[in-house]
Amino acid sequence: xxxxxxxxxxxxxxxxxxxxxxxxxxxxxxxxxxxxxxxxxxxxxxxxxxxxxxxxxxxxxxxxxxxxxxxxxxxxxxxxxxxxxxxxxxxxxxxxxxxxxxxxxxxxxxxxxxxxxxxxxxxxxxxxxxxxxxxxxxxxxxxxxxxx
Numbered sequence: 031x032x033x034x035x036x037x038x039x040x041x042x043x044x045x046x047x048x049x050x051x052x053x054x055x056x057x058x059x060x061x062x063x064x065x066x067x068x069x070x071x072x073x074x075x076x077x078x079x080x081x082x083x084x085x086x087x088x089x090x091x092x093x094x095x096x097x098x099x100x101x102x103x104x105x106x107x108x109x110x111x112x113x114x115x116x117x118x119x120x121x122x123x124x125x126x127x128x129x130x131x132x133x134x135x136x137x138x139x140x141x142x143x144x145x146x147x148x149x150x151x152x153x154x155x156x157x158x159x160x161x162x163x164x165x166x167x168x169x170x171x172x173x174x175x176x177x178x
Contacts, residue, residue, distance in 0.1 A: 031115065032154050033137040036161035042172040044122035044130035045101040050168045051120050052104065054079050060167045063156045065089060075099070078109065085149035092116070112149070115139045134161040 040047060050056075054077075057067040066082040076097045083090050092111020098104045101122060108116035118136040125131050136157050140146035 031137055031139045032150060032157070033135070034154070034157040034160075035133075035135040036158075037131065037133045038161055038165055039125065040130050040132055040165055040168065041128060042130065042168055043128060044124045044132075046172050047130060047132050047164070047168045048101045048104070048120075048122050050164055050171065052098065054081075056167075057081065061156070061163060063152060066091075083149075083153070085145075085152045088145070088148060090145070090149070112140055112142065112145055113138055114141045132161065132165070134164075136160070 054067045054069050057064040063083055063085065064081055065084040067079065069077050069079050070093070071078040076095055078093060078095055080091055080093045083092065090112040092113060093109040094106050094116070095109055096104055096106045103122070104120040106116075106118040106120075116136075116138045119134070121133045123131045123133075138153065138157070140149060
């Protein structure tokens with residue numbers, strides 16, 4: 031089963047990076063493999079989200095339940111979609127007033143061997159670059175917030 035893990039030290043508060051991860055409707059703006067994303071339901075410490083992934087022209091929607099501790103943790107688990115298994119965890123640790131450490135991990139397996147052959151390389155690459163792409167988004171927004 032493909033798995034990926036990344037730990038990064040960032041020059042922004044943990045809460046800011048957490049906010050970027052939780053801004054699911056904005057994913058299509060900065061994640062090239064996400065064609066659409068929306069929150070279907072939100073409760074006190076969890077939400078249900080639906081994403082439409084574009085794997086080299088093959089669009090697949092999937093739903094997740096995301097449990098969270100504001101500013102600290104987001105755990106993502108598959109509800110339904112083209113995966114047999116999908117689990118991801120983001121954790122955020124303050125290391126200073128304007129810095130944090132972010133830990134990202136993900137494991138996935140597609141249901142269909144055929145879809146897996148086409149989509150696994152695309153999704154695998156997306157997973158390997160996920161923390162970097164979120165970091166770039168966070169830094170862009172954080173710098174804009176500092177200047178504004």
